[in-house]
Amino acid sequence: MxxxxxxxxxxxxxxxxxxxxxxxxxxxxxxxxxxxxxxxxxxxxxxxxxxxxxxxxxxxxxxxxxxxxxxxxxxxxxxxxxxxxxxxxxxxxxxxxxxxxxxxxxxxxxxxxxxxxxxxxxxxxxxxxxxxxxDSTRFCGLTCHTVMQPEYTAFLDSPHSRVGCAQCHIGPGASWFVKSKLSGTRQLFAVLFKTYHRPIEDPVKNLRPARETCEQCHWPNKFTNDKLYIHTKYADDEANTPSTSVLLVKIGGNTALGQVGIHGFHMAAGTTISYVSTDAHRQVIPEVTYRDKTGKVEVFKADGFNAIPAATLAKGETRVMDCIDCHNRPTHEFLLPDRAVDNAMGAGAISPTLPYIKKKAIEVLKVNYPDRNTARQQIPAAITAFYQSSYPAVYQQHQDLVNQAAQSVLAIYLRNIFPAMKVTWGVHPNNLGHDDFPGCFRCHDGSHTAADGTTIPADCDTCHVLLAQDEKDPKILKELDLTQ
Ligand code: HEC
Ligand code: HEC
Ligand code: HEC
Ligand code: HEC
Ligand code: HEC
Incomplete structure (x- = not known):
């Protein structure tokens, strides 16, 4: 044929x-x-x-x-x-x-x-x-609504809310795209059969090395200048007495030029810091290895290192430090109630003129509500009831401030707490700083010592200049003309 x-x-x-x-x-x-x-x-x-x-x-x-x-x-x-x-x-x-x-x-x-x-x-x-x-943010954040609700809510309220999920979680290139779709398929089954972890576990295993994603937008050669950090706290007395800390944070200069400040020391070309952690959240760090530009290696061991059972150390995770070992919450930040209420008071959303409002807000926020709807009813009611019964005159005169405070306290709850996903206060520690979580002090605690006796520096002026610490009306703010 x-x-x-x-x-x-x-x-x-x-x-x-x-x-x-x-x-x-x-x-x-x-x-x-x-x-x-x-x-x-x-x-x-x-x-x-x-x-x-x-x-x-x-x-x-x-x-x-x-x-x-x-x-x-x-x-x-x-x-x-x-x-x-x-x-x-x-x-x-x-x-x-x-x-x-x-x-x-x-x-x-x-x-x-x-x-x-x-x-x-x-x-x-x-x-x-x-x-x-x-790859779209709406697909990642909204499709599995309950599962992603905590991360999506925090994301919408972050400096990165206009950056797509995929830009940090996948980044450029085909191979990470395929990897992410494979793990996405696994996750889909986890959602279908409800086998996912509550809360979703952090750190994210197999997250793409941060320098390949973050540095698409943040160019390390431009990490210059120091940053002025001002934070006001309120005490839990009747007057909600404020105290302010002012720091000049030595963010550090051009990482290509070498070791200047925070970024320079950890991210400079040619230096690597790796560490061993022995817990699930990388919060306990008994050993740190520092290799400087000249190739010199120093191993710092925490006090009590020798008492750690060999089996625990062997099970530990070894990791090379990158951006997310400090910036682990660049976009999914969950605050502790103290800081969240301080921030809202500083911004005027909760008026510091209301007696005992700091103490009452924290008390109401720490109650274990079964779900978000119960909180929606009970939180504003509890705040209003407190002023109606304990400060009727204040309530009469400043009903608007009380109502505003009640709604702001509820907003703090709804922003940070997701009972369906077991996301409650403090489940996702933030490694930037040392006030609320161990953060920098996981290594810079003065106890990590090398064989030659040097320690990872822990002096208070290593990372920032303390311009004022917990002061009422710091003089420096007047000098800088930064008082409200
Ligand atoms: C600016 C970069 C960035 C963006 C944008 C971003 N993420 Fe993340 N995400 C991270 C980092 C960093 C972590 C924490 C990694 C770690 O601790 O190991 C994380 C962790 C998570 C986790 C694990 C749970 C947790 O809270 O640690 C989930 C789930 C998640 N992200 C989902 C999303 C979704 C959905 C979006 C988009 C709506 C998104 N992310 C956008 C950087 C980002
Ligand atoms: C697609 C671009 C993009 C990517 C990717 C990205 N960022 Fe950003 N980031 C931005 C922009 C834009 C801002 C400034 C937002 C502003 O000033 O309001 C910012 C702000 C920041 C800030 C300052 C936040 C503040 O509170 O002032 C930090 C820290 C930061 N990013 C860290 C990271 C880290 C860590 C990663 C990787 C996990 C990352 N970014 C990935 C675009 C990006
Ligand atoms: C050793 C911890 C550490 C590492 C590692 C680190 N940073 Fe930072 N970074 C800081 C601290 C501390 C600040 C200042 C605190 C703040 O912004 O609240 C900061 C500030 C920033 C800012 C904001 C700068 C500004 O002017 O507001 C950006 C952007 C940033 N880092 C990006 C990165 C990127 C990208 C990487 C990885 C290449 C990285 N950082 C690695 C600790 C670190
Ligand atoms: C995993 C351990 C680890 C963590 C976490 C860590 N660092 Fe470091 N850091 C080091 C090591 C190691 C050095 C180098 C020590 C030396 O100079 O001998 C260093 C050096 C520094 C230096 C330079 C010190 C000097 O000699 O002048 C600064 C500043 C610094 N770190 C800031 C920070 C800040 C801020 C954080 C938290 C946001 C942080 N580090 C978190 C391990 C760590
Ligand atoms: C390894 C670096 C490092 C060392 C050492 C260090 N700090 Fe800090 N500190 C930080 C960082 C980073 C922040 C958070 C700045 C930010 O988020 O921008 C901070 C924040 C603070 C704050 C403000 C807390 C708040 O939010 O109100 C105070 C106060 C403070 N440090 C005091 C101290 C004192 C006192 C010491 C000495 C015992 C010390 N620090 C040692 C890195 C360090």
């Missing part, structure tokens, strides 16, 4: 065996989903509203899925029908003639050709749009 005869024979076979319900169903499915996708894409182009995450799943994941199923059903129907005919011995040795001179047949062929071309375009567009959608 010549090639022409063979392809004519195959064409006739396809025509003959193609008349079966599986192939026709595949054809209908492909056409139906294909047309709906094109209509949706058109609508998406003209609509200004973002797509709801569940509609997104339908549109970008399920419809293309059905489309591909349809495409696969078409040849499958033909194969199955041929096999069946062969089995029953009714497969014709010569297929009925297909008369290409008939207009109906030619139209059909033209239709199939055009549909195939359209299908290729649709599959291409659908995969592109699907990938784009699955």
């Amino acid at each position: 010549t090639f022409g005869e063979r392809s004519r024979e195959a064409g006739r076979m396809l025509f003959y065996a193609g008349k079966n319900w599986i192939t026709i169903l595949g054809f209908l499915l492909t056409t139906g989903t294909g047309v709906s996708m094109v209509i949706f894409w058109g609508q998406e182009l003209v609509s200004s509203r973002p797509i709801h995450p569940y509609a997104g799943i339908l549109l970008f994941v399920m419809l293309p899925g059905l489309f591909v199923v349809g495409l696969l059903l078409m040849p499958l129907g033909i194969v199955l029908r041929r096999r069946k005919l062969k089995h029953t011995g009714t497969l014709p040795t010569i297929y009925p003639q297909v008369d290409f001179t008939q207009p109906a047949v030619r139209h059909l062929l033209l239709g199939v050709g055009l549909a195939t071309a359209a299908n290729i375009i649709i599959v291409g567009t659908a995969s592109f749009k699907g990938v784009e959608y699955m």
Whole structure:
């Protein structure tokens, strides 16, 4: 048989065996989903509203899925029908003639050709749009609503709220994209079968080395200048007595130039700091290894190192320090109640003129509410009831301030606490600083000593100049003309 005869024979076979319900169903499915996708894409182009995450799943994941199923059903129907005919011995040795001179047949062929071309375009567009959608912040943050609610809420309230989840969690390049989709598939099953951890565990295992993601935007050669840090705390007395700390944080200079300040010492080219941690949150660090530019290596061991059982050390994690060993909460920061209330009081959202408001707010925030809705009812009610019964005159005169404070305390709760995911006060420690969590003092505690007796520096002026510590009306703020 010549090639022409063979392809004519195959064409006739396809025509003959193609008349079966599986192939026709595949054809209908492909056409139906294909047309709906094109209509949706058109609508998406003209609509200004973002797509709801569940509609997104339908549109970008399920419809293309059905489309591909349809495409696969078409040849499958033909194969199955041929096999069946062969089995029953009714497969014709010569297929009925297909008369290409008939207009109906030619139209059909033209239709199939055009549909195939359209299908290729649709599959291409659908995969592109699907990938784009699955990298979008709304997909990551909203699809598994309860599971991601804590991280998404914190993200929306952070300096990075306009940075996509994928820019930190995946970063550029194809290999991390594939890795993330594989782990994403695992996570999808974890969500379906509710086997995920509550709270979602930190640190994130296998997070991409931070320098490959953060440094896409933050250029280490530009980490210059010191930073003025001002923080006011309020006491839990009747007057909510304020005290302010003012520091000049030595963030440090150009890491390419070498060791200046905080960034310079940890991130300078040619130096590495690695450490062993023995707990799940990398909070306990018994051993630190420091290799400087000249290649000199120093191993610092914490007091009590020799008392640590060998088995505990062997199970420990060894890690090279990067950005997220300090900035582990650049966008998912969960505050402790003290700091959250201080911040709200400093900003005026909770008025410091209300007697005992600091103490009362903390007390109300620390109650273990079964869910967020209960908190929505009980927190504002508890604050108002306190002033109604203990300070009726204040309540009469400043009802607006009391109501505002009540709502602000509730807002602090809703921003930080997610009982359904077991995210409560302090479950996600922040490593930047040392006031609320061990942070820098995990290593800079004066107890980490090398063989030659030197320690990782822990003097109070190593990392910042203390311009004022817990002072009422610090003089320095007047000198800098920074008082309100
Ligand atoms: C600025 C970078 C950045 C952005 C943007 C970002 N993340 Fe994260 N994310 C991190 C870092 C860093 C960690 C903590 C890593 C660690 O401790 O190991 C983290 C941790 C997490 C965790 C683990 C639980 C936890 O709280 O530690 C989840 C879940 C998560 N992110 C989801 C998201 C989602 C969803 C988005 C988008 C809505 C997002 N992230 C956007 C940097 C980012
Ligand atoms: C896509 C760009 C982008 C990426 C990726 C990114 N950031 Fe940022 N980051 C920004 C921008 C923009 C700001 C400034 C926001 C502002 O000033 O309000 C910022 C601010 C910051 C700040 C200052 C926050 C503050 O409170 O003033 C820190 C610290 C920071 N980023 C750390 C990180 C770390 C750590 C990573 C990697 C895990 C990272 N960023 C990844 C864009 C990015
Ligand atoms: C040893 C701890 C440590 C490491 C490692 C570290 N930082 Fe920082 N970084 C700090 C501290 C402390 C500050 C100042 C505190 C603050 O902003 O509240 C800071 C400030 C910043 C700022 C804000 C600068 C400004 O002017 O406000 C950015 C951006 C930043 N770091 C990015 C990074 C990136 C990117 C990396 C990784 C290449 C990194 N840092 C590594 C401790 C660290
Ligand atoms: C994993 C351990 C570790 C952590 C966590 C850590 N550091 Fe360091 N740091 C080191 C080591 C090691 C050195 C180098 C010590 C030396 O100079 O011998 C160093 C050096 C420094 C220096 C330079 C000290 C000097 O000699 O002038 C500064 C400043 C500094 N760190 C700030 C910080 C700050 C701020 C944090 C928290 C945000 C922090 N470090 C967290 C291990 C750590
Ligand atoms: C290894 C570095 C390091 C050392 C050593 C260190 N600090 Fe700090 N300290 C920090 C950082 C980082 C912050 C947080 C700054 C920020 O978030 O921008 C901080 C914050 C503070 C604050 C403000 C707390 C607040 O939020 O109100 C005070 C007060 C303070 N330090 C006092 C001290 C004193 C006193 C010592 C000596 C016992 C000391 N520090 C040693 C790094 C250090």
